[in-house]
Amino acid sequence: MDLLDSMQVYVLAVEKGSLSAAATAYGISATMAGNHLRTLEKRLGMQLLNRTTRRQHLTTFGEDYYGRCKEILRLVAETDAQAQSLQLAPAGKLRISAPVTFGTEALMPALAQYLERHPQVSVDLVLSDRVVDLLEEGFEAAIRIGELPDSTLIAKSLAPYRLMICASPEYLARRGTPTKPEDLSQHECLAFSTAALSHWRLSDQDGSYRVPVSGRLQINQGQALRVAALKGLGIVQQPAILLEADVRAGRLVQLFPQHELPSKPTSVVYLPDRYRSPKLRSFVDFLVERFG
The missing domain is CATH 3.40.190.10 (Periplasmic binding protein-like II)
Incomplete structure (x- = not known):
């Protein structure tokens, strides 16, 4: 039998004054209520109620156990209520x-x-x-x-995760604007210092390009590469989410927008x-x- 069910039957028997009243309140038969009580007493190895045909009274241990059962059942009810609340509202x-x-x-x-x-x-x-x-x-x-x-x-x-190739207007005014992917090899390209590849890949309807790139400045952090591009130090290939706002504001110019760059x-x-x-x-x- 479920221990919590047995505890609830026992608490009701104490509060209602009899096992039959507890059975009615809990919606079970009097025989089943008696089984719950015997199961508890067997588990504990202690008698909880002294019963006669007319009345019942708690043993000393039964009175203490009644208080403990009330507290346990209260905590279980609070925990269930909390869980149900969390199912409704993330917290x-x-x-x-x-x-x-x-x-x-x-x-x-x-x-x-x-x-x-x-x-x-x-x-x-x-x-x-x-x-x-x-x-x-x-x-x-x-x-x-x-x-x-x-x-x-x-x-x-x-x-x-989309990539974008950009440069500042100042850089392009100084060095010229690359018009085809192969032109990138003639420019200062900003790259990660940890990058294993020295090529950028682009593709369009005419084909795929794997362009060798190089530059005098390498940095190990994307935000710093963006700042370097803003300062006109070279052409940068970085995630679109990092550069889009600068393109909209005119601080950077997107290069090769008609080409598809690798995405992750x-x-x-x-x-x-x-x-x-x-x-x-x-x-x-x-x-x-x-x-x-």
Whole structure:
């Protein structure tokens, strides 16, 4: 028999004055109510009620056990109510990991809308280009850019991570504007210092191009490469989310807009047993809605 059911029958028997009254209140037979009491007494190895044909009274242990049962059942009821409440309204702290550029340029502006939509949720956002271990490091979800390795994580696809090639108007006035991909090899190209490849790939309806590029300045951080491009130090290839605002404002000029540049798949990943959390479910749904 279920222990909590037996406790509830026992509490009702004490408060109603008899097992038969407890059975009526709990919606079971008097025989079943007696079975619950005997199960409890056998489990505890102690007698809880002294009963005669006319009356019952609590043993010393039974009186103490009654108080403990009341407290346990109260805690269980409160926990159930809290769980039901959380199913309705996302609440609590959500710990998220995201790459630096995506987190700064795309996720941060979107979080204002998410937090306004879910006022009982707080977000602990960690920006890092390192692949974090969700379970070991206590993250509930992470944004990943690139192909995902096989794992037990659940993944939801977001819009691909697009690249853009840009330069400042000052640079183009000084060095000229490249009109075809091959021209890039004659320009100062800004690149990651950790990049293994010295080629940029572009494609259009006429074909695919793999252009060798070089430059005197290499930097290991995307935002710094953007600043270098703004200062007229060269041509940069970076994620569109990092450069689009500068293009709209005229601070940078997009080059080869008719060409397609490589893009990377973007995903939000989370542990399979965490998706039942309303706060995580609300966050994943929001990301798919905003960046899907």
